[in-house]
Ligand SMILES: NC(=O)C1=CN([C@@H]2O[C@H](COP(=O)(O)OP(=O)(O)OC[C@H]3O[C@@H](n4cnc5c(N)ncnc54)[C@H](OP(=O)(O)O)[C@@H]3O)[C@@H](O)[C@H]2O)C=CC1
């Protein structure tokens with residue numbers, strides 16, 4: 147007899163990786179999953195529902211969840227049968243880019259509240275149940291920026307480093323409960339993520355930033371970043387496919403990068419302790435970004 151389907155709770159399913167992952171899991175040919183696809187604003191559920199098609203109401207349900215709110219998390223879990231989540235996917239996330247002097251502390255705190263504390267809040271809510279049942283899987287959509295800092299992404303990278311440190315630490319004590327943690331580390335992915343950042347940058351004035359830094363950001367970083375997304379950016383479908391494999395694995399990996407074309411950059415730390423290679427632009431198109 148087939149095993150009962152596993153309940154998978156995913157945050158941030160209004161677009162991008164979360165949406166694709168929810169749809170792929172819900173269409174699993176062996177129907178191994180009951181997907182609770184969540185988003186903070188249910189007004190955006192149309193795209194997901196259309197992509198889910200016949201799976202909607204069968205293997206996929208949509209629920210409200212703002213990872214920054216205790217009440218919203220409690221309310222969402224109370225709607226899941228028995229409150230039991232077998233697989234939690236911490237996917238919701240926001241970016242922040244630009245010269246540090248021009249970014250407000252409130253904007254930086256929002257990045258940590260969403261990316262780091264949002265994931266911690268959800269884990270605290272589902273972990274007691276997983277421990278009681280002595281099984282579970284927590285998947286974290288981290289980033290290559292959780293392994294390697296990137297110029298003008300200081301706060302976003304710090305939030306992903308924080309996730310890496312937190313979940314790597316937690317993974318050890320959970321092994322005795324048969325609970326696995328997997329940090330998935332995509333490189334650039336072509337989703338609304340980049341568009342949201344570019345929109346934020348196009349209207350931002352970055353007050354208090356000197357002209358040299360502003361020109362470094364606008365004339366060197368932004369074109370190089372666009373080029374990188376264009377040249378090595380993955381589709382959310384491809385990233386979701388990797389996550390589906392990780393979820394389906396009998397012995398899930400602690401870390402999984404999704405883009406082999408980006409991997410050399412994440413190896414810099416190990417091969418170049420001097421830091422002198424860090425500023426070299428891939429392809430040489432923009433010279434050395436640090437000097
Ligand atoms: N795109 C990329 O290049 C990369 C992305 N990542 C990571 O992948 C994850 C998904 O991003 P991606 O699909 O690319 O981008 P999208 O912008 O398409 O998706 C982000 C999702 O997170 C949601 N979200 C934001 N804040 C909250 C919140 N407080 N509560 C619940 N949901 C929230 C958004 O909802 P809403 O629509 O309401 O804003 C949206 O559904 C993020 O963690 C990101 O850091 C990692 C590596 C690369």
Ligand SMILES: CC1=C(/C=C/C(C)=C/C=C/C(C)=C/C=O)C(C)(C)CCC1
Nearest residue numbers: 289291296333334370371374426427428
């Ligand atoms: C590494 C690197 C660059 C930018 C990388 C970027 C922009 C990566 C984006 C990754 C994302 C979006 C991860 C999301 O979590 C530059 C500046 C092009 C050149 C110097 C080396």
